[in-house]
Amino acid sequence: xxxxLATTSPRRIDIFKMLNITFKVIPPNIxxxxxxxxxxxxxxxLSLIKAKSIKEKGIIIAADTIVYFNGKIFGKPxxxxxxxxxxxxxxxxxxxxxxxxxxxxxxxxxTFCEKTNVKFKPLTDExxxxxxxxxxxxxxxxxxxxxxxxxxxxxxxxxxxYNVMGFPxxxxxxxxxxxxxxxxxxxKTSGGWCxxxx
Ligand SMILES: Cc1cn([C@H]2C[C@H](O)[C@@H](COP(=O)(O)OP(=O)(O)OP(=O)(O)O)O2)c(=O)[nH]c1=O
Numbered sequence: 002x003x004x005x006l007a008t009t010s011p012r013r014i015d016i017f018k019m020l021n022i023t024f025k026v027i028p029p030n031i032x033x034x035x036x037x038x039x040x041x042x043x044x045x046x047l048s049l050i051k052a053k054s055i056k057e058k059g060i061i062i063a064a065d066t067i068v069y070f071n072g073k074i075f076g077k078p079x080x081x082x083x084x085x086x087x088x089x090x091x092x093x094x095x096x097x098x099x100x101x102x103x104x105x106x107x108x109x110x111x112t113f114c115e116k117t118n119v120k121f122k123p124l125t126d127e128x129x130x131x132x133x134x135x136x137x138x139x140x141x142x143x144x145x146x147x148x149x150x151x152x153x154x155x156x157x158x159x160x161x162x163y164n165v166m167g168f169p170x171x172x173x174x175x176x177x178x179x180x181x182x183x184x185x186x187x188x189k190t191s192g193g194w195c196x197x198x199x
Contacts, residue, residue, distance in 0.1 A: 002182065003059025007051050012148065013064060016168040022183055029054045029063055033076075040069040041114045044101030049112050052103040060182055061105040066167045068143030070096035075143045084133050084144035088154070091143065092124035098143070098165045104176055111176060115169035117160030119147070124154060 004024040006017050014026055029051035037043040044065040051063035068075035070091060078084035097116050104111040124132075132154065138144045145151035147158075147165045163170045177183040 003057070004182070005055055005057060005059045005061045007055045007061055007063040010064075010167055012146070012167045016163055016166060016170050017062075019170065020174065020183070025057075025059075027055050027057060033065075038074075040067055040074055040097070040099045041101070041116075043067065043074065044099045045103070045112050045114050046101070048101035048103040049110070052105045060107075060177075062102070062173065064100055064102045064168050066098060066100040066142050066165075068096055068098055070094065077142055078139055078144040080139075081133060084138060085129055087144040088121075088124060088129045088132065089126075091121045091145075091154075092129075093121060095120045096143070100164045100167060100169055102169065102173060104173070106180065106182070109180075113172070115161060115164045115172060117158055117162070117164045119158045119165060120156045121154050122156045128153075 004022065006013065006024050006026050007029045008014065008026060009028045017024060031050045031054045033047060035043070035046060035050070037046055044067055047065035048063045051065065052061045055061045068091070075087050078087055095118055097118050099114055099116055101112065101114045132138075132150060133144070136146065136150045138146055138151065145154055147155055147162065158165065161169050161171065174183070
């Protein structure tokens with residue numbers, strides 16, 4: 002069965018490659034500006050819209066990630082100033098990363114949200130400026146990438162690391178394994194990513 006990852010996120014592709022199964026990547030074609038203030042509902046709805054935007058037949062998996070702090074949703078920063086203000090606000094505080102996932106199979110629509118709490122160290126202006134200039138985190142929710150240099154901002158986390166990066170892969174695996182979508186043969190015979198389709 003065609004396994005399709007509906008994403009443009011290099012991080013999500015990297016995480017999925019860890020499973021060593023054959024899959025295709027097709028970019029979702031959606032408008033991410035929906036009017037939803039509840040973080041869990043927002044990421045679930047966006048992951049569903051992304052998955053449903055794929056017309057090709059197969060098992061379709063999509064995700065959406067935001068950072069949430071003090072009642073505010075932090076998406077991808079539009080510029081340097083927004084990235085600076087996000088990191089300044091998150092400094093020395095706990096925030097929550099919400100990732101919504103949708104898995105469309107032939108007869109099921111599975112949508113769930115996974116949360117990870119992240120505590121930042123106290124961040125000096127100098128470190129924040131260095132981080133943004135070095136990492137240019139404009140394609141990452143909350144203006145940081147925990148899997149890259151963003152690791153130096155983090156004091157500790159409670160929950161799934163990969164969920165912060167953009168994909169709670171352990172939970173996704175369980176859903177696919179429990180339904181026999183991934184099984185002993187696909188895990189052994191498939192040689193990983195079969196090449197991008199975009
Ligand atoms: C918090 C955090 C986010 N991110 C990334 C994951 C996502 O790529 C991005 C959140 O934006 P999303 O809108 O969830 O995803 P995307 O637009 O990059 O890709 P697509 O919608 O096509 O799947 O932030 C990290 O890479 N590391 C982190 O630590």
